[in-house]
Amino acid sequence: MLTRRNLMAAAAAAALIAAAPAFADDLAAMPREKVELVAPPFIHPHEQATQRPPSIVEFKMTIQEKDMVIDEKGTKIHAMTFNGSIPGPMMVVHQGDYVELTLVNPETNTMAHNIDFHAATGALGGAELSLVNPGEQVTIRWKATRAGVFVYHCAPGGPMIPWHVVSGMNGAVMVLPRDGLKDENGKPLHYDRAYYIGEQDFYVPRDDKGDYKTYDSLADSYPDTEEVMRKLIPTHVVFNGKEGALTGKNALSAKVGETVLFVHSEANRDSRPHIIGGHGDYVWETGKFANPPQKDLETWFIRGGSAGAALYTFREPGLYAYVSHNLIEAVELGAAAHIKVQGQWNDDLMKQVRPPGPIGGATAGLLDGARPRPN
Amino acid sequence: MSFAMLAKGSAAIAAALTPLVWFAGAGHDRSPTRDPIAVVRIDPGAFAYRQSGEFDRDGQPVNAPQRATRFDRPFFMMTTQVSAALYRRCVAAGACAPLGRSGSARADLPAVGVSWRDATAFAQWLSRETGQSWRLPTDAEWAFAAGARFTDDAVVETDGSFAQRWLTKYDQETALAQSLPAAPQPFGAFGANERGLEDLSGNVWEWTDTCFERQALDASSRPTAPPVVNCGVKVVEGAHRAYVSDFVRDARAGGCSVGAPPSHLGFRLVRDEPGLIAATLRLLRGAGRRG
Numbered sequence: 001m002l003t004r005r006n007l008m009a010a011a012a013a014a015a016l017i018a019a020a021p022a023f024a025d026d027l028a029a030m031p032r033e034k035v036e037l038v039a040p041p042f043i044h045p046h047e048q049a050t051q052r053p054p055s056i057v058e059f060k061m062t063i064q065e066k067d068m069v070i071d072e073k074g075t076k077i078h079a080m081t082f083n084g085s086i087p088g089p090m091m092v093v094h095q096g097d098y099v100e101l102t103l104v105n106p107e108t109n110t111m112a113h114n115i116d117f118h119a120a121t122g123a124l125g126g127a128e129l130s131l132v133n134p135g136e137q138v139t140i141r142w143k144a145t146r147a148g149v150f151v152y153h154c155a156p157g158g159p160m161i162p163w164h165v166v167s168g169m170n171g172a173v174m175v176l177p178r179d180g181l182k183d184e185n186g187k188p189l190h191y192d193r194a195y196y197i198g199e200q201d202f203y204v205p206r207d208d209k210g211d212y213k214t215y216d217s218l219a220d221s222y223p224d225t226e227e228v229m230r231k232l233i234p235t236h237v238v239f240n241g242k243e244g245a246l247t248g249k250n251a252l253s254a255k256v257g258e259t260v261l262f263v264h265s266e267a268n269r270d271s272r273p274h275i276i277g278g279h280g281d282y283v284w285e286t287g288k289f290a291n292p293p294q295k296d297l298e299t300w301f302i303r304g305g306s307a308g309a310a311l312y313t314f315r316e317p318g319l320y321a322y323v324s325h326n327l328i329e330a331v332e333l334g335a336a337a338h339i340k341v342q343g344q345w346n347d348d349l350m351k352q353v354r355p356p357g358p359i360g361g362a363t364a365g366l367l368d369g370a371r372p373r374p375n
Numbered sequence: 376m377s378f379a380m381l382a383k384g385s386a387a388i389a390a391a392l393t394p395l396v397w398f399a400g401a402g403h404d405r406s407p408t409r410d411p412i413a414v415v416r417i418d419p420g421a422f423a424y425r426q427s428g429e430f431d432r433d434g435q436p437v438n439a440p441q442r443a444t445r446f447d448r449p450f451f452m453m454t455t456q457v458s459a460a461l462y463r464r465c466v467a468a469g470a471c472a473p474l475g476r477s478g479s480a481r482a483d484l485p486a487v488g489v490s491w492r493d494a495t496a497f498a499q500w501l502s503r504e505t506g507q508s509w510r511l512p513t514d515a516e517w518a519f520a521a522g523a524r525f526t527d528d529a530v531v532e533t534d535g536s537f538a539q540r541w542l543t544k545y546d547q548e549t550a551l552a553q554s555l556p557a558a559p560q561p562f563g564a565f566g567a568n569e570r571g572l573e574d575l576s577g578n579v580w581e582w583t584d585t586c587f588e589r590q591a592l593d594a595s596s597r598p599t600a601p602p603v604v605n606c607g608v609k610v611v612e613g614a615h616r617a618y619v620s621d622f623v624r625d626a627r628a629g630g631c632s633v634g635a636p637p638s639h640l641g642f643r644l645v646r647d648e649p650g651l652i653a654a655t656l657r658l659l660r661g662a663g664r665r666g
Contacts, residue, residue: 072627072638074557210475248549248635317538319545340545345538352537355431356589358603 027098031055037089040171040240041195041252041337043263046092048190049180054096056141061088062104063113063132065218068168070202070236071243071334077204078218079241080111080154080167086241087198087265088152088171093144094178100141101126107135110218112156113164117142118306119150119173127155144175148288149307153267162229162268163222166203168241170267172196172307177289181282181311184292189282189311191261195252197273199266199302199324199335200241201234234269236334237324243334252322254314256343262322263287265307271335273310274299274325277318280310299325316350317343412461412505413454414646415571417520421445425527427514427610427618428588428602435537438529440596444515452512452520453643455485455562455573456581462486462497470500475624483561485579487639491609491621494582494642501644509644514585514610516645521612524568524575526551528616548635551614559639580613580626580637587618613637 033055038044061083068079068086082088093099099120105113112133116125120142123129132138154169155161181189205213205224212235215221228235239246246252254260259281264273273280282293285300287308294300302308314320320339323330330336424444430437460482465471474488489497491511498509518525530544555578565577575581587608591599611617611626617637619626626637 069557072557249553251545251549317536318541338545340542341538342542343538345536352434355434355436355591356603357591358600 027056030098032058034058035091037061037083037091039083039085039089040087040198041246043090043092043174043194043196046176047094048176049188050094050176050178054094054098056098056100057091057093058100058102059091060102060104061115062106063109063169064106065109065111069242070204070238075204075212075236076214077167077202078215078221080113080164080169080218082115082152082154082169082171086168086200087196087267088169090172090174090196090263092174092176094176095144095147096178097144097175098141099144099173100139101130102137102139103130103132104137105132105134109134111160111164113154113169114156115140115152116155117150117152117173119144119146119148119152119175121145124155125152131156144173146288147175147177147290148284148286149174149263149265149309150287151265151267151305151307159226163226165267166201166225166229166234167218168200170200170265171198172263172265174263174309175289181289181293183282184295189293190259191311192258193254194261194263197239197246197262197264197322197337198241199264199269199271200236200238201266201269202236202238203228203233204235206235234333237269237271237329238334239322239337246322246337248338251319251338251340253340253342256314256317256341256346259311259313260339262310262312263307264302264310266302266304269304271302271304272299272325273302273308274323275312275339276321276323277316278312278314278320281313282311284309314339314341314343315346317341317345414451415454415520416449416451416648417446417516417570417645418449419446420519422519424515424518425529427585427616428590430590430592432592432594432596435535436540437592438532440592444519446516446519449648450512450516450645451648452516452572452645454571456579456641456643457486457489457494457497458482458562459484459486462489462493465497465500468500468504470503471496481561485559485562485574485639485641487559487579487641488624489582489640489642490624491582491619493624494644497642498644507646508649509646511582511584511642512645514583514612514616517581517583517612520570520572520645521575522568522570524572525612526576526615545635548615552635552638555614555638557638559641576612576614578614578638579641580611580617580639582619582640582642583610583612585610611637611640 035044035057064081064084066079067076069076103115112131114127114131116127118125120126126140126142130138130140150173152171152173154164156164183189203225205228207213280297280300282295283297283300284293285308287306300308318341322337322339324335422444423441425441426439430439460480463480466473472493494511501509530540559579563573565574567573568575586604586606588602588604590602593599607621608618609621611619626640
């Protein structure tokens with residue numbers, strides 16, 4: 001909420017209001033809605049299409065600097081996070097809504113932080129208006145003028161920008177068209193479930209023996225980490241902040257016949273989502289819903305610093321792997337998730353006609369049987 | 376006097392006076408000198424062995440049959456997995472390939488990041504050093520020795536469909552591996568089984584010498600043809616059974632291979648009980664038996 005005190009404190013914010021004098025009056029009457037965020041890969045409940053008039057949607061995120069384990073070997077880093085998760089939670093609104101975010105930087109943190117929304121217009125995506133020191137909070141509001149999935153990330157200036165991003169401070173916003181998603185002919189598209197896959201590249205320094213180093217504090221880790229970052233070769237590329245975060249007991253789930261929306265973001269680096277055993281039925285590769293979706297894709301490209309969305313209806317049960325199809329990154333660096341799909345198998349789509357066995361074994365038998373017998 | 380010294384010949388005795396001193400050999404197992412290789416004697420016996428490998432009936436994957444399996448002779452199995460320190464000695468001797476980064480040389484931690492080839496090279500080196508015949512266990516030997524720590528990997532049948540069986544196996548393996556700590560733990564951390572073997576089915580999977588087999592079965596679970604055997608892939612045992620290519624040192628995988636891979640690959644060795652006469656002969660011949 002823009003109080004008199006905030007206006008006096010933030011000259012830039014005042015300038016923004018002054019530029020649109022009628023703005024504040026319109027918004028005073030606008031309905032408000034408060035949304036509780038949930039940690040990825042889940043997305044807070046939302047309408048896919050909405051009848052309600054544009055509203056101000058209030059979100060709150062608390063920045064948490066904390067130690068996080070990023071692989072199955074137990075490698076620990078000093079992470080920086082929006083709301084405690086990597087990636088930060090996804091925010092969903094509809095085109096024409098206003099996102100009003102309160103960003104809290106608790107006193108226990110050590111760094112200044114802010115937020116740049118790629119979906120927002122002006123003020124460096126909000127970064128210029130949202131820098132908070134430990135012990136401060138800020139509220140910014142921006143209008144969701146474009147429909148699509150968009151990255152947000154911390155951007156506190158200079159070399160701090162990439163460092164905060166590769167330490168975990170990024171997430172995504174989904175701005176849905178008010179009448180929902182549509183195919184290339186304008187026919188409505190729906191999903192039964194939605195998952196948000198946030199991909200994260202990490203650059204963890206190693207010691208002389210090749211072991212990952214640990215540091216007393218976030219600041220202590222910076223010089224070595226920057227050196228690794230500048231070589232551009234990540235030590236980890238993971239989904240949901242940790243190798244294996246979306247496999248095993250945390251594997252995603254779906255049912256045959258269900259349509260699943262996969263939103264994929266990478267705030268820093270290119271990625272190539274691919275569902276092993278499946279497809280992208282409708283894919284907004286660049287993530288912006290005013291463009292018609294591409295159809296029947298095998299792999300789609302997520303440009304570093306963007307998010308994309310893919311709809312897929314599962315047709316066979318069993319396990320699927322959702323990977324970045326640079327398979328070195330998927331298998332060696334961690335960019336893989338699993339999807340458990342329940343349902344009835346369809347032999348028409350796939351069948352093992354004859355199980356593995358000795359070469360020539362069963363086939364030879366059949367041929368022998370078919371051979372005319374000598375009289 | 377140890378086999379280590381004998382093996383190197385009298386001229387090299389002084390050089391062989393390293394901390395590497397073994398049991399004096401068969402019959403002396405209870406009087407180790409320094410650095411004993413603790414073993415547990417596995418007495419003869421029988422058990423129902425859930426066979427390793429993949430089996431199918433009418434083209435559908437099915438659980439491996441259980442076969443009544445007997446061991447008529449005792450064998451000895453290392454009480455713990457081979458330690459990082461012991462493996463390091465093999466490396467120092469030039470007989471084993473160095474392990475990857477973070478190769479700790481602690482005597483109380485297992486050697487991990489070990490391939491079947493590494494384990495086999497180690498067994499050959501240890502056999503030369505000790506004059507004893509060390510080898511990897513077969514999967515049946517491992518299962519028999521593991522006793523209550525052996526995990527039956529039969530899938531609890533659901534509706535019999537291939538996809539459901541696949542998902543159930545995934546969940547079973549996930550549940551088994553779920554509570555394990557990430558890093559290798561000091562020996563004893565996972566406790567001993569009823570025979571006194573330490574840390575079976577902890578977070579270190581152990582190589583066996585058993586090859587991967589695929590077998591078609593008839594309605595009475597009898598083979599319909601000889602199995603197809605692939606010895607480039609070996610059975611590894613632990614919290615659940617897995618099949619791993621023999622040159623692989625780290626079976627963790629996040630991508631295409633869908634399942635719960637072994638956390639760490641290590642090993643322990645077995646040796647057969649030598650006859651007393653054979654042992655004596657070996658002792659006498661010891662000085663001559665190199666390489």
